[in-house]
Amino acid sequence: xxxxxxxxxxxxxxxxxxxxxxxxxxxxxxxxxxxxxxxxxxxxxxxxxxxxxxxxxxxxxxxxxxxxxxxxxxxxxxxxxxxxxxxxxxxxxxxxxxxxxxxxxxxxxxxxxxxxxxxxxxxxxxxxxxxxxxxxxxxxxxxxxxxxxxxxx
Amino acid sequence: xxxxxxxxxxxxxxxxxxxxxxxxxxxxxxxxxxxxxxxxxxxxxxxxxxxxxxxxxxxxxxxxxxxxxxxxxxxxxxxxxxxxxxxxxxxxxxxxxxxxxxxxxxxxxxxxxxxxxxxxxxxxxxxxxxxxxxxxxxxxxxxxxxxxxxxxxxxxxxxxxxxxxxxxxxxxxxxxxxxxxxxxxxxxxxxxxxxxxxxxxxxxxxxxxxxxxxxxxxxxxxxxxxxxxxxxxxxxxxxxxxxxxxxxxxxxxxxxxxxxxxxxxxxxxxxxxxxxxxxxxxxxxxxxxxxxxxxxxxxxxxxxxxxxxxxxxxxxxxxxxxxxxxxxxxxxxxxxxxxxxxxxxxxxxxxxxxxxxxxxxxxxxxxxxxxxxxxxxxxxxxxxxxxxxxxxxxxxxxxxxxxxxxxxxxxxxxxxxxxxxxxxxxxxxxxxxxxxxxxxxxxxxxxxxxxxxxxxxxxxxxxxxxxxxxxxxxxxxxxxxxxxxxxxxxxxxxxxxxxxxxxxxxxxxxxxxxxxxxxxxxxxxxxxxxxxxxxxxxxxxxxxxxxxxxxxxxxxxxxxxxxxxxxxxxxxxxxxxxxxxxxxxxxxxxxxxxxxxxxxxxxxxxxxxxxxxxxxxxxxxxxxxxxxxxxxxxxxxxxxxxxxxxxxxxxxxxxxxxxxxxxxxxxxxxxxxxxxxxxxxxxxxxxxxxxxxxxxxxxxxxxxxxxxxxxxxxxxxxxxxxxxxxxxxxxxxxxxxxxxx
Numbered sequence: 079x080x081x082x083x084x085x086x087x088x089x090x091x092x093x094x095x096x097x098x099x100x101x102x103x104x105x106x107x108x109x110x111x112x113x114x115x116x117x118x119x120x121x122x123x124x125x126x127x128x129x130x131x132x133x134x135x136x137x138x139x140x141x142x143x144x145x146x147x148x149x150x151x152x153x154x155x156x157x158x159x160x161x162x163x164x165x166x167x168x169x170x171x172x173x174x175x176x177x178x179x180x181x182x183x184x185x186x187x188x189x190x191x192x193x194x195x196x197x198x199x200x201x202x203x204x205x206x207x208x209x210x211x212x213x214x215x216x217x218x219x220x221x222x223x224x225x226x227x228x229x230x231x
Numbered sequence: 232x233x234x235x236x237x238x239x240x241x242x243x244x245x246x247x248x249x250x251x252x253x254x255x256x257x258x259x260x261x262x263x264x265x266x267x268x269x270x271x272x273x274x275x276x277x278x279x280x281x282x283x284x285x286x287x288x289x290x291x292x293x294x295x296x297x298x299x300x301x302x303x304x305x306x307x308x309x310x311x312x313x314x315x316x317x318x319x320x321x322x323x324x325x326x327x328x329x330x331x332x333x334x335x336x337x338x339x340x341x342x343x344x345x346x347x348x349x350x351x352x353x354x355x356x357x358x359x360x361x362x363x364x365x366x367x368x369x370x371x372x373x374x375x376x377x378x379x380x381x382x383x384x385x386x387x388x389x390x391x392x393x394x395x396x397x398x399x400x401x402x403x404x405x406x407x408x409x410x411x412x413x414x415x416x417x418x419x420x421x422x423x424x425x426x427x428x429x430x431x432x433x434x435x436x437x438x439x440x441x442x443x444x445x446x447x448x449x450x451x452x453x454x455x456x457x458x459x460x461x462x463x464x465x466x467x468x469x470x471x472x473x474x475x476x477x478x479x480x481x482x483x484x485x486x487x488x489x490x491x492x493x494x495x496x497x498x499x500x501x502x503x504x505x506x507x508x509x510x511x512x513x514x515x516x517x518x519x520x521x522x523x524x525x526x527x528x529x530x531x532x533x534x535x536x537x538x539x540x541x542x543x544x545x546x547x548x549x550x551x552x553x554x555x556x557x558x559x560x561x562x563x564x565x566x567x568x569x570x571x572x573x574x575x576x577x578x579x580x581x582x583x584x585x586x587x588x589x590x591x592x593x594x595x596x597x598x599x600x601x602x603x604x605x606x607x608x609x610x611x612x613x614x615x616x617x618x619x620x621x622x623x624x625x626x627x628x629x630x631x632x633x634x635x636x637x638x639x640x641x642x643x644x645x646x647x648x649x650x651x652x653x654x655x656x657x658x659x660x661x662x663x664x665x666x667x668x669x670x671x672x673x674x675x676x677x678x679x680x681x682x683x684x685x686x687x688x689x690x691x692x693x694x695x696x697x698x699x700x701x702x703x704x705x706x707x708x709x710x711x712x713x714x715x716x717x718x719x720x721x722x723x724x725x726x727x728x729x730x731x732x733x734x735x736x737x738x739x740x741x742x743x744x745x746x747x748x749x750x751x752x753x754x755x756x757x758x759x760x761x762x763x764x765x766x767x768x769x770x771x772x773x774x775x776x777x778x779x780x781x782x783x784x785x786x787x788x789x790x791x792x793x794x795x796x797x798x799x800x801x802x803x804x805x806x807x808x809x810x811x812x813x814x815x816x817x818x819x820x821x822x823x824x825x826x827x828x829x830x831x832x833x834x835x836x837x838x839x840x841x842x843x844x845x846x847x848x849x850x851x852x853x854x855x856x857x858x859x860x861x862x863x864x865x866x867x868x869x870x871x872x873x874x875x876x877x878x879x880x881x882x883x884x885x886x887x888x889x890x891x892x893x894x895x896x897x898x899x900x901x902x903x904x905x906x907x908x909x910x911x912x913x914x915x916x917x918x919x920x921x922x923x924x925x926x927x928x929x930x931x932x933x934x935x936x937x938x939x940x941x942x943x944x945x946x947x948x949x950x951x952x953x954x955x956x957x958x959x960x961x962x963x964x965x966x967x968x969x970x971x972x
Binding site for chain 1: 304305306307430433435436437441442444445446448449451457482521522523524526527592593594595596641642643644645646672674675865866869870872873874876877880898899900904905906908910912913
């Protein structure tokens with residue numbers, strides 16, 4: 079199996095995996111970083127969202143070859159101590175019910191707020207529409223993104 | 232009202248012991264299932280819950296650990312149950328560490344997440360436990376000082392006597408553990424609560440927001456292999472043969488095996504159609520060094536399945552309608568004589584309501600870890616019914632249940648799916664066969680395609696009106712596999728109408744069905760509350776007043792099966808009218824009203840629909856809830872908001888049809904779940920009272936679809952009789968001249 083170099087959360091990692099292995103499973107099974115979640119495997123639910131050079135992407139639908147020379151960030155690396163403004167807002171609002179989708183929600187929200195630090199309510203809804211929360215904590219996700227935006231400004 | 236002086240037999244649920252490393256351990260049994268002979272554990276490292284199903288540990292330094300007994304599926308009990316103990320123990324919440332309890336099948340049968348019952352069942356015992364521990368600590372301090380315990384007071388883990396001297400819990404814990412357990416402790420009055428009723432964050436919030444391992448899918452052990460299971464792709468099929476040559480040649484693949492013998496041995500010829508794994512067919516299992524390799528190699532298997540009776544939704548629709556037209560019913564409740572009332576009616580209103588199967592779609596797909604060795608069986612993962620899962624595994628593998636050590640992980644959703652332990656049985660059977668630690672992981676397609684579904688159901692409701700009064704109500708249920716259970720036939724409007732009957736019939740299908748968040752009522756409430764709306768129109772009476780007038784006729788005390796409280800129901804209705812501005816909305820806002828009782832909680836909801844770009848949009852739902860004392864308002868509101876939106880989402884979009892024994896949708900590309908832009912704002916109002924608390928995981932979901940359907944009727948003039956609402960998109964079109972609601 080080919081060896082790949084992967085830059086994740088500021089560290090370069092080396093992994094031997096078959097070339098079609100999705101980044102999601104590289105992270106979870108090979109690098110023991112299980113914060114990125116498996117939900118659907120076809121890019122529909124957003125539970126596996128990571129940042130690729132700052133852009134939110136679905137790690138279940140990415141291969142390592144597509145990440146050559148790029149730098150990825152996972153929920154484990156979003157901040158050193160869990161104090162990224164989006165993480166703080168998530169705690170303040172107490173967003174999670176089961177919590178399983180929340181890493182993906184946080185990664186989508188944090189990339190979005192980097193691009194658009196002062197979003198309207200409609201823009202927040204559009205940005206978060208791709209992430210399913212099966213427990214339907216949508217009201218709180220919305221409030222937490224608003225709060226994070228105001229905390230960051 | 233709550234009774235602060237309620238007494239328990241201490242023998243039934245409590246023991247204490249000193250810890251070898253210092254400190255004190257108090258065990259209690261929430262469900263009075265304690266076996267008197269078992270000895271209390273004294274070493275936390277060896278903690279196995281042999282005696283009790285929850286523990287408080289107080290260390291020498293005063294640190295308090297509360298072990299939460301019940302599985303956490305997102306309903307918040309891992310936070311709220313320890314809060315109740317901490318309140319009566321009188322410690323500061325910030326000083327409490329919460330840990331998840333594990334299961335020991337030897338003595339327990341009620342570590343279950345289901346039916347919104349954890350708080351309701353635990354309320355008295357959790358308070359009593361905290362209060363008893365506190366009294367023992369006070370007694371120890373009083374003895375040290377040589378004063379009467381009644382002269383001592385406690386605040387946040389510090390005991391103070393009349394002279395002003397004080398001792399921390401840690402200072403007296405060693406002595407307290409040696410004392411007799413007091414029988415007569417006084418519980419706090421609700422008005423003096425300092426933790427119960429406060430907003431407390433999810434105890435796992437830091438781990439969730441930083442991606443720490445928490446869920447079953449995150450669990451790993453050295454030497455663990457991954458398993459992907461090929462189950463019959465259509466219900467009714469069995470394995471004939473397979474060719475694994477290609478799969479075995481793929482990278483990372485360790486082996487391909489079959490399982491099924493153990494499940495069949497356990498079944499012993501019995502047909503248990505609720506469990507997908509416990510069927511006659513063998514399954515083909517790919518074992519690999521990673522999840523991806525296992526899932527990928529499974530797709531390369533060439534499997535021949537033999538078909539028996541492959542069912543379809545088209546077939547079921549006809550069968551269920553035939554059942555409604557026929558006479559193969561069991562009567563579940565009968566008051567008066569509906570037949571006579573219909574014969575004498577001025578007007579009869581009869582409507583039929585239809586709903587599909589629904590998959591649970593927990594965000595965390597089914598998975599489980601098993602390591603079966605000759606010495607023990609180690610099981611780790613997400614399951615709502617750990618005790619029965621362990622029992623089944625023991626029976627399947629011909630082992631003692633004492634050999635099993637089962638750890639519950641936080642669950643990425645439950646919704647009823649994880650009540651069925653098929654994924655535990657599979658993992659155990661695989662590990663038993665290969666003698667290695669294994670993680671069975673289902674793909675989304677496995678989960679949605681070979682699940683345990685909410686059964687498809689049709690209701691027919693018929694009402695008789697005579698001299699402007701409602702004289703009869705006849706509810707018929709035709710369902711796949713099984714019918715409404717327990718006290719559901721006695722829910723409102725039972726007791727309010729002189730001639731009242733509930734009949735149920737079912738069709739036994741190959742498709743596995745089971746509990747789905749608020750079983751049966753999750754569709755029945757839509758049918759009933761839509762019917763009431765139409766009934767009010769037919770009777771030309773106010774739709775809210777119709778409900779109140781009926782509730783006023785109920786004498787709940789006269790019938791032990793009637794457990795809803797008409798006064799509490801009227802109160803939530805009146806509060807919803809007030810808070811939602813019912814009937815006073817500006818032009819262009821169309822409202823729908825519902826009220827409901829299930830899982831011991833009373834609810835009223837008002838949905839607001841507005842027209843945007845020619846389409847009706849659900850903008851807001853006002854939800855009023857009477858669940859008695861609210862233990863954790865922050866968590867409670869999350870459950871309520873989620874329940875309402877989940878109810879609306881599945882009513883609107885939950886389309887799940889079968890064709891040739893297999894669901895048409897197997898992933899989120901074809902199965903639509905409600906997303907952010909479709910989520911209305913939910914405004915919650917909690918009724919304030921001091922009644923014992925009831926659950927919130929389910930009760931707000933069932934009526935939400937009805938609230939929306941009634942609001943859509945007001946907006947479009949069209950009445951919806953079928954879920955999902957999107958099935959008939961023309962019903963969601965607004966006529967050019969909108970009806971003024």
